[in-house]
Amino acid sequence: MSGKTKQSQKLLLFRLSGERLLGLGTLKIREILPFQPLTKLPHSHHAVIGTATFRGSAVPVIDMAAAVGYPPLSREEREKASIIVTDIQRQEIGFLVRSVQQIVEVDWRKVMPPPKALGHNAFVTGLLDMDGTIIQLLDVELLLARVYPETLEPQDVVLTDVERETLRTQNILLVDDSQVARKQLCDVLDSKGIQYQVTANGDQAFQTLLRDYELGKPIDILVSDIEMPGLDGYELAFNIRDNASLKQPFIILHTSLNSEMSLSYANQVGANEALTKFDADELLHAMLRGAEQSSH
Template sequence: MTSTTKQLQKLLLFHLSGTRLFGIGTLKIREILPFRPLARLPHSHPAIAGAISFRGSSVPVIDMAAAVGYPQLTPEELNTASIIITDVQRQEIGFVVRGVQQIIEADWKKVKAPPAALGDRAFITGLLDIDGDIIQLLDLELLLANVYPESLETPDVALTDVQSETLKALNILLVDDSRVARKQLCDALDTKDISYQVTSNGDDALQSLVDNNDNQAPIDILVSDIEMPGLDGYELAFNVRDNSALKQPYIILHTSLNSEMSLSYANQVGADEALTKFDADELLQAMLRGAHQSG
């Protein structure tokens, strides 16, 4: 892998309103179904359209347009709508969309970060230009956090005094392009008064690693998301391992996908561990393993 290597990922493109195209990675998708009647879920969030039976389980279905601020689908639109069953953060969630267009193979390195002018509540993680069409890649973590605010709550993790002091002595760098995921990572450490640095993309993370190394305060633990625009977690790990001038950190990659392929490839590019996010206890235990290895 080099800095010019294409990072290809398949994206499902669909419409929520008008002709504007949105996309999500197909690795997050379990199945695409034609719309069918849903069971009502009383007292639920307004964007929750109901529930569907999927492979023996009841799966909540979210009207994706309503969840991001567009009008809800009308009964007429539902006749031609689709339900996308996704696997995100260890749970199956369905999303109703107005129209599925196609699946494309896109170079992840060409995804650009959304402009800051969109604000903190923009539900996109990146923009991709495909033959003049601007595809908006949806931030499913932020969308789910808007519908299920309780998902942002970080459970307290029990650590011994020795474990806490071990982690406090480390230089830790967190990397994630999703604001929700960054908050979860930061909260897990803040509750234990563990200091850290944080960036929102791989390029800034790599520069931070170099700067810290030059300042004689090298990063001990690197925790990075895998699916990021630009320099993704795989390539970040590879670049770190390929830089002989860096004191090598313990690398923990994490992903919102329950994908054995994603986790296996993380090891191939030099990561010490790969986790399916987000579990605060698993994260802290992985950091402790890194501390013991570097110690």
């Protein structure tokens, strides 16, 4: 692969309430459907309003406005609404939104991290200024964690004593812009007593790699999200591979997208492995393969 990584990405813009525009990467989206009658699900979260039929399968539909704290759409509003069918974290989920606006192509490097003042409960991973209009990029992982809290329960993975000690010898760096994804990654390693460092974006991660290399403690294993504001996972991997002076870590790119295209592109930019979030067993065993490679 030559030259810079491809940084443009398409975003679907939509509205939940008022004039505020939100964005969702189109790689996550399978289809946009007009509202259809839904089958109610008993004992479900208040934001899960039923299931829709999509290509012969029942797909749960979440009223996105209700899930993030806005008033739910009324029966009349639903009739004019759309269902965005997404493929995220190994499952198809529909999101009911008030109105779909357009698809735009954006430069991912121009996405700004959200201000810290928004706090931990903001469902926003980034902000984008498009001709004076601020687009909020939705933190779908946080939204799903609120609707399905059981998905955050730590998965127990059995490691042998040798495997656990092998990982404890590694200098591990985790990077993800979603606080939910960072917690899942940290919980897995904490449960095994494995040390690591963690950053919230690719720029911080690259600076950490450079710093640790200069200190004589180079990063052995990097686990990075793909979709992040600023330096995304693809460009982070590319920049690392493009830097001949760095000791090259084993790179695992991690994505909530069930997309063959995103995984194949991860290999093109120099990632050793690409995994779909979130499976603790897959992750730890990919890290063990990295530890084995770094010892050779």
